Amino acid sequence: MSGSTQDRITAPWPSAVVGCLNAYQALGYAVLYRCQAPDHDEPLPALVATEEGWVCPDSQCAYTQNWACAEHGDGRATAAAEIFADLLGERMTPGAAATAEQVVTVLAGNRFFWADEYELHQSIAGLLVAGGFEVRQEVPLSTGGRIDLMTGRVGIEIKVNGRPSEVMRQITRYAASPDIDALVLATTRATHRIIARTIGTEGVVNDTPVTIVQINGMAL
Numbered sequence: 001m002s003g004s005t006q007d008r009i010t011a012p013w014p015s016a017v018v019g020c021l022n023a024y025q026a027l028g029y030a031v032l033y034r035c036q037a038p039d040h041d042e043p044l045p046a047l048v049a050t051e052e053g054w055v056c057p058d059s060q061c062a063y064t065q066n067w068a069c070a071e072h073g074d075g076r077a078t079a080a081a082e083i084f085a086d087l088l089g090e091r092m093t094p095g096a097a098a099t100a101e102q103v104v105t106v107l108a109g110n111r112f113f114w115a116d117e118y119e120l121h122q123s124i125a126g127l128l129v130a131g132g133f134e135v136r137q138e139v140p141l142s143t144g145g146r147i148d149l150m151t152g153r154v155g156i157e158i159k160v161n162g163r164p165s166e167v168m169r170q171i172t173r174y175a176a177s178p179d180i181d182a183l184v185l186a187t188t189r190a191t192h193r194i195i196a197r198t199i200g201t202e203g204v205v206n207d208t209p210v211t212i213v214q215i216n217g218m219a220l
Protein backbone atom coordinates (compact mmCIF):
# COMPACT_ATOMS: atom_id res chain seq x y z
CA MET A 1 0.00 0.00 0.00
CA SER A 2 2.69 2.49 -0.86
CA GLY A 3 4.20 4.22 -3.84
CA SER A 4 2.54 6.40 -6.40
CA THR A 5 0.92 3.69 -8.50
CA GLN A 6 -2.49 2.24 -7.79
CA ASP A 7 -5.31 0.73 -9.78
CA ARG A 8 -6.36 3.28 -12.34
CA ILE A 9 -8.93 3.18 -15.09
CA THR A 10 -8.35 5.10 -18.29
CA ALA A 11 -11.02 6.63 -20.54
CA PRO A 12 -13.02 5.85 -22.63
CA TRP A 13 -15.36 4.69 -19.87
CA PRO A 14 -18.67 2.80 -20.17
CA SER A 15 -21.70 4.83 -19.06
CA ALA A 16 -22.02 2.81 -15.82
CA VAL A 17 -18.51 3.90 -14.86
CA VAL A 18 -19.31 7.52 -15.78
CA GLY A 19 -22.35 7.30 -13.49
CA CYS A 20 -20.27 5.99 -10.59
CA LEU A 21 -17.62 8.67 -11.05
CA ASN A 22 -20.19 11.48 -11.10
CA ALA A 23 -22.02 9.98 -8.11
CA TYR A 24 -18.72 9.95 -6.28
CA GLN A 25 -18.02 13.59 -7.15
CA ALA A 26 -21.55 14.55 -6.10
CA LEU A 27 -20.97 13.28 -2.57
CA GLY A 28 -18.96 16.45 -2.13
CA TYR A 29 -17.37 15.44 1.14
CA ALA A 30 -14.07 14.64 -0.51
CA VAL A 31 -14.04 15.76 -4.12
CA LEU A 32 -10.88 14.20 -5.49
CA TYR A 33 -11.06 15.23 -9.10
CA ARG A 34 -10.72 18.95 -9.66
CA CYS A 35 -9.65 21.04 -12.62
CA GLN A 36 -5.89 21.49 -12.62
CA ALA A 37 -5.88 24.34 -15.15
CA PRO A 38 -4.05 27.31 -13.62
CA ASP A 39 -6.76 29.92 -14.20
CA HIS A 40 -9.44 29.03 -11.62
CA ASP A 41 -9.97 30.49 -8.15
CA GLU A 42 -10.34 28.20 -5.12
CA PRO A 43 -12.23 25.99 -4.72
CA LEU A 44 -11.13 24.54 -8.04
CA PRO A 45 -14.07 23.32 -10.15
CA ALA A 46 -15.03 19.67 -9.58
CA LEU A 47 -14.51 17.76 -12.83
CA VAL A 48 -17.43 16.10 -14.61
CA ALA A 49 -17.04 12.56 -15.93
CA THR A 50 -17.94 11.81 -19.56
CA GLU A 51 -17.35 8.67 -21.60
CA GLU A 52 -14.27 10.40 -23.07
CA GLY A 53 -12.87 11.27 -19.63
CA TRP A 54 -13.06 14.14 -17.15
CA VAL A 55 -13.92 17.63 -18.39
CA CYS A 56 -14.04 20.98 -16.63
CA PRO A 57 -17.58 22.33 -16.00
CA ASP A 58 -16.34 25.75 -17.13
CA SER A 59 -17.15 25.86 -20.85
CA GLN A 60 -14.25 28.28 -21.39
CA CYS A 61 -11.79 25.74 -19.97
CA ALA A 62 -10.25 23.03 -22.14
CA TYR A 63 -8.84 20.93 -19.26
CA THR A 64 -9.35 17.18 -19.57
CA GLN A 65 -8.12 14.19 -17.57
CA ASN A 66 -8.31 10.62 -18.79
CA TRP A 67 -7.79 8.60 -15.61
CA ALA A 68 -9.56 7.86 -12.36
CA CYS A 69 -8.95 5.50 -9.44
CA ALA A 70 -10.59 2.15 -10.12
CA GLU A 71 -12.47 2.15 -6.81
CA HIS A 72 -14.23 5.38 -7.76
CA GLY A 73 -15.50 3.92 -11.02
CA ASP A 74 -17.04 0.75 -9.63
CA GLY A 75 -19.13 2.23 -6.81
CA ARG A 76 -17.10 0.86 -3.90
CA ALA A 77 -16.01 4.24 -2.60
CA THR A 78 -19.43 5.77 -3.21
CA ALA A 79 -21.16 3.07 -1.18
CA ALA A 80 -18.79 3.57 1.73
CA ALA A 81 -19.02 7.33 1.54
CA GLU A 82 -22.82 7.37 1.34
CA ILE A 83 -23.02 5.61 4.67
CA PHE A 84 -20.92 8.38 6.10
CA ALA A 85 -22.77 11.15 4.26
CA ASP A 86 -26.01 10.00 5.92
CA LEU A 87 -24.38 10.51 9.27
CA LEU A 88 -22.64 13.82 8.64
CA GLY A 89 -23.64 16.40 11.17
CA GLU A 90 -24.38 13.85 13.88
CA ARG A 91 -22.35 14.25 17.03
CA MET A 92 -21.98 10.51 17.36
CA THR A 93 -22.44 7.80 14.79
CA PRO A 94 -23.86 4.43 15.79
CA GLY A 95 -21.48 1.52 16.19
CA ALA A 96 -18.96 0.04 18.55
CA ALA A 97 -15.92 1.91 19.80
CA ALA A 98 -12.79 0.97 17.89
CA THR A 99 -9.66 0.01 19.76
CA ALA A 100 -6.44 1.88 18.98
CA GLU A 101 -5.27 -1.26 17.14
CA GLN A 102 -8.40 -1.24 14.97
CA VAL A 103 -7.93 2.46 14.20
CA VAL A 104 -4.34 1.78 13.20
CA THR A 105 -5.44 -1.11 10.97
CA VAL A 106 -7.92 1.14 9.16
CA LEU A 107 -5.37 3.94 8.79
CA ALA A 108 -2.50 1.75 7.65
CA GLY A 109 -4.61 -0.31 5.26
CA ASN A 110 -5.94 2.53 3.13
CA ARG A 111 -4.72 5.24 0.81
CA PHE A 112 -6.02 8.74 1.32
CA PHE A 113 -6.32 11.80 -0.87
CA TRP A 114 -6.96 15.21 0.60
CA ALA A 115 -7.13 18.84 -0.37
CA ASP A 116 -6.86 19.96 3.25
CA GLU A 117 -6.82 18.56 6.77
CA TYR A 118 -10.60 18.70 7.07
CA GLU A 119 -11.05 16.46 4.02
CA LEU A 120 -8.64 13.99 5.55
CA HIS A 121 -10.66 14.02 8.82
CA GLN A 122 -13.80 13.29 6.82
CA SER A 123 -12.16 10.44 4.91
CA ILE A 124 -10.81 8.82 8.05
CA ALA A 125 -14.09 9.25 9.91
CA GLY A 126 -15.94 7.83 6.89
CA LEU A 127 -13.78 4.73 6.82
CA LEU A 128 -14.27 4.13 10.54
CA VAL A 129 -18.03 4.56 10.17
CA ALA A 130 -18.05 2.24 7.16
CA GLY A 131 -16.21 -0.26 9.37
CA GLY A 132 -19.09 -0.10 11.87
CA PHE A 133 -17.35 2.07 14.42
CA GLU A 134 -18.69 4.95 16.47
CA VAL A 135 -16.94 8.23 15.67
CA ARG A 136 -17.19 11.77 17.06
CA GLN A 137 -15.51 14.76 15.46
CA GLU A 138 -13.90 17.83 17.03
CA VAL A 139 -14.40 16.55 20.54
CA PRO A 140 -13.71 19.04 23.36
CA LEU A 141 -11.49 17.64 26.10
CA SER A 142 -11.95 18.46 29.77
CA THR A 143 -8.32 19.60 29.86
CA GLY A 144 -8.88 22.03 26.99
CA GLY A 145 -8.53 21.80 23.23
CA ARG A 146 -10.47 19.76 20.74
CA ILE A 147 -9.21 16.46 19.41
CA ASP A 148 -9.96 15.70 15.76
CA LEU A 149 -11.73 12.37 16.23
CA MET A 150 -12.72 10.11 19.09
CA THR A 151 -14.00 6.55 19.04
CA GLY A 152 -14.88 5.38 22.51
CA ARG A 153 -12.00 6.63 24.65
CA VAL A 154 -9.47 6.43 21.84
CA GLY A 155 -8.41 9.83 20.53
CA ILE A 156 -7.22 10.33 16.96
CA GLU A 157 -5.24 13.44 16.08
CA ILE A 158 -4.65 14.05 12.38
CA LYS A 159 -1.77 16.17 11.16
CA VAL A 160 -0.93 17.37 7.68
CA ASN A 161 1.21 20.22 9.01
CA GLY A 162 2.91 21.52 12.09
CA ARG A 163 6.40 21.51 13.52
CA PRO A 164 7.26 18.25 15.30
CA SER A 165 7.77 20.15 18.57
CA GLU A 166 4.25 21.64 18.34
CA VAL A 167 2.73 18.27 17.52
CA MET A 168 4.59 16.69 20.42
CA ARG A 169 3.27 19.34 22.81
CA GLN A 170 -0.27 18.73 21.60
CA ILE A 171 0.10 14.96 21.97
CA THR A 172 1.51 15.41 25.46
CA ARG A 173 -1.44 17.61 26.44
CA TYR A 174 -4.03 15.23 24.99
CA ALA A 175 -2.32 12.22 26.59
CA ALA A 176 -2.74 13.90 29.97
CA SER A 177 -6.51 14.21 29.48
CA PRO A 178 -8.62 11.92 31.69
CA ASP A 179 -11.01 11.57 28.71
CA ILE A 180 -8.47 9.61 26.68
CA ASP A 181 -7.21 6.06 27.27
CA ALA A 182 -5.18 5.75 24.07
CA LEU A 183 -4.02 8.12 21.37
CA VAL A 184 -3.37 7.63 17.68
CA LEU A 185 -1.38 10.28 15.83
CA ALA A 186 -2.11 10.02 12.11
CA THR A 187 0.33 12.12 10.15
CA THR A 188 1.06 12.74 6.51
CA ARG A 189 4.39 14.42 7.28
CA ALA A 190 7.68 12.57 7.06
CA THR A 191 9.14 15.20 9.40
CA HIS A 192 6.88 13.88 12.17
CA ARG A 193 8.89 10.64 12.18
CA ILE A 194 11.17 12.41 14.61
CA ILE A 195 8.34 12.08 17.14
CA ALA A 196 8.38 8.31 16.61
CA ARG A 197 12.12 8.37 17.19
CA THR A 198 11.50 10.20 20.48
CA ILE A 199 8.65 8.13 21.90
CA GLY A 200 8.62 5.05 19.61
CA THR A 201 5.91 4.21 17.07
CA GLU A 202 4.07 2.57 19.97
CA GLY A 203 5.16 4.67 22.88
CA VAL A 204 3.71 5.91 26.14
CA VAL A 205 3.21 9.58 26.98
CA ASN A 206 1.75 10.66 30.32
CA ASP A 207 0.88 6.99 30.97
CA THR A 208 -1.20 6.91 27.79
CA PRO A 209 -0.27 4.60 24.91
CA VAL A 210 0.40 6.63 21.75
CA THR A 211 0.63 5.01 18.33
CA ILE A 212 2.00 6.96 15.38
CA VAL A 213 0.74 6.06 11.91
CA GLN A 214 2.12 7.45 8.68
CA ILE A 215 -0.77 8.13 6.28
CA ASN A 216 -0.40 6.73 2.77
CA GLY A 217 -1.72 8.78 -0.09
CA MET A 218 -1.32 12.29 -1.42
CA ALA A 219 -2.38 15.87 -1.03
CA LEU A 220 -4.24 17.21 -4.07
Ligand SMILES: [Zn+2]
Pocket (backbone or CB within 6 Å): 035, 036, 037, 040, 045, 056, 057, 058, 061, 062, 063
Ligand atom coordinates in the same frame (compact mmCIF):
# COMPACT_ATOMS: atom_id res chain seq x y z
ZN1 LIG B 1 -11.03 24.25 -15.70
